[in-house]
Amino acid sequence: MIIQVPATSANLGPGFDSCGVAVSRYLTIEVKEQQEAWYIEHQLGENIPTDETNLLLTTVRKICPSLQPHRLIMKSEIPLARGLGSSSSVIVAGIELANQLGKLKLDNQMKLELATAIEGHPDNVAPAILGDFVVSAYFPERTTRSVLSVKQSFPTCGVIAYIPKEELLTKTSRNVLPEAFPFKEAVEASAIANVMVAAIVAGDLALAGEMMTADRWHEPYRDVLVPHLKKLKQNCLAWGAYACFLSGAGPTVLILTPVEQTDTIIEKLNKMSNNEAEIIPLTIDRRGIKVSE
Template structure:
């Protein structure tokens, strides 16, 4: 059995803790034979546990404590601590593992509910389960979300070598915003989402770059955001924004501008990884 979960980018600028998009990078988990204890084989480094303390196994056991241990083979091209949903992908993989081994027959809605409860909000986990573009909210323990097809465009990721933990990136955010500032921030997000639903990426891009919820505060942790935003704008991009908590920058652009943008992004920092991605439509998938 194989479980595949996509990477995700959250926020899209002003859609803070609410908007998410599934991307074409993947965590892949092959479920092999039964064993006396859990073992997760991978080549992702010593920081990722290979036993029952692995997040995938911990998540599965939190849902179905009596699961029979198995040997698992994990591969992942989602870079950790880069704002591309690696932890959410592991949580969703654990939910899929429990669902398959315990024959729980969880609905996609129930998978999102469990994952959002673990992660605290649905912005990464909802698109990881459902695919494509999801706008969601967790209110008083209840999940509300809408899935929609994202407009066609080039998606380019600028991934620095340096990691940035979500806890560190959240630590620079204010505890509160002035009422007028919050209203303005909300209006920007509303226009951005409305523009996306009408396939108007030019207007959506303008709003993506005017976020007031988080990017101004995180900018000191991601010094490449402002110059890369200016550079990609010069070469025809719709927008550049933090992917999740950063430090990855996601660039939205017309398809015909992709090759030129990839070249200038690589020249901007030769140590960074620059990837051309696609929207993943299907979300998490389990095949036997």
């Protein structure tokens, strides 16, 4: 059995902890023979555990602790601590692995509830499970349906990821956010997010992109940690991009472009980056979790 989970980009600017989109980089888990202890084969570096302390297996054991251990092969195209949902993809894969091996018959809502409880918010795990663009709200005090999500088809466009070589941990990126927000500013920030979602639903990427680039919730505070963001915004918008925004907690920046201008903007970004970042074209993943035999 092979389980494949897409990378995700959360927030999309003003959709903080709520909006996310699945993109075409993948975590792949291949399930091999049964054995006495869990073991994960991978080439992801010495810091990634191969035993039950791996996030994949802590998730599996939390969902279904009685499972017979297997040998697993883990491959990931999703860079760690870059804002593309690397940990969320592992959590989602762990839930699906428990679901398949334990024959739990979990539906997407159940998977979403479990993943959000583990991750803490649904903006990454929802599109990883469902695919495409998902808007979610989390109500942890509820005992049933604590996560409400709506999947929407994201308009066709070019998607470019500007992935710096250095990591930025989510915890570090969250530490710069304010503890309180003035009411007037919160109303303005909320209005920007509302218009962004409405514009995506209407297929108006020019307006959606304008709102994505006008975030008030987190990007103004995270500028200090991602000094490349301001210059990328200025240049990419001047080159004709729809939007340029921090992917999740960063440091990756996602750029949305008209399809016909994507290659030109990638070429310009490569010249600008001076080999300090990986610049890759992506597509929107419409499917989410994929399980195959």
